[in-house]
Amino acid sequence: MKILGIDPGYAILGWGVIEKTGNHFRAIDYGAVTTPKEMPMDQRLERLYDDLRQIIEEYGPDVASVEQLYFNNNAKTAINVGQARGVAVLACVKCRIEVAEYTPLQIKQALVGYGRAEKKQVQFMVKTMLNLPEIPKPDDTADALAAAICHGHSADTRGRLQRAGLR
Secondary structure (H helix, E strand, C coil): CCEEEEECCEEEEEEEEEEEEECEEEEEEEEEECCCCCCHHHHHHHHHHHHHHHHHHHHCCEEEECCCCHHHHEEEEEEHHHHHHHHHHHHHHHCCEEEECHHHHHHHHHHHCCCCCCCHHHHHEEEEEEECCCCCCCHHHHHHHHHHHHHHHHHHHHHHHHHHHCC
């Protein structure tokens, strides 16, 4: 299974494509789409959409795993990140790939075994599980890879529940 992880943001959108075979994860590629702060918001969203579609077309993932928004005290930032997240989901849907969504708590639980884990612990697990020489930068990229790994773990559980008729 090929999984595209996405950490949505309008200044930096982290992405990572991994492959899961059995219990083994392998990083295919990862990076970040960035937009300059002086660029108008509509153009930023367009760049995110276009670049993400290009990534999807290049790597052909089977599914996308998108981090859900967490509460933010700054309403303007939360709205802008929400717009970027919507654009990311739309790009996936338009490319006909399933979208799974996970909270930061679920992602931390899947990688570290503890939902309140520190960011550095999650980043270390991304590096370790994908056998990378170093922690991916920027942080948004590591977060996207973590979302992809989370789906890789969750997909197994979902499949077992479906086969048992419980989902």
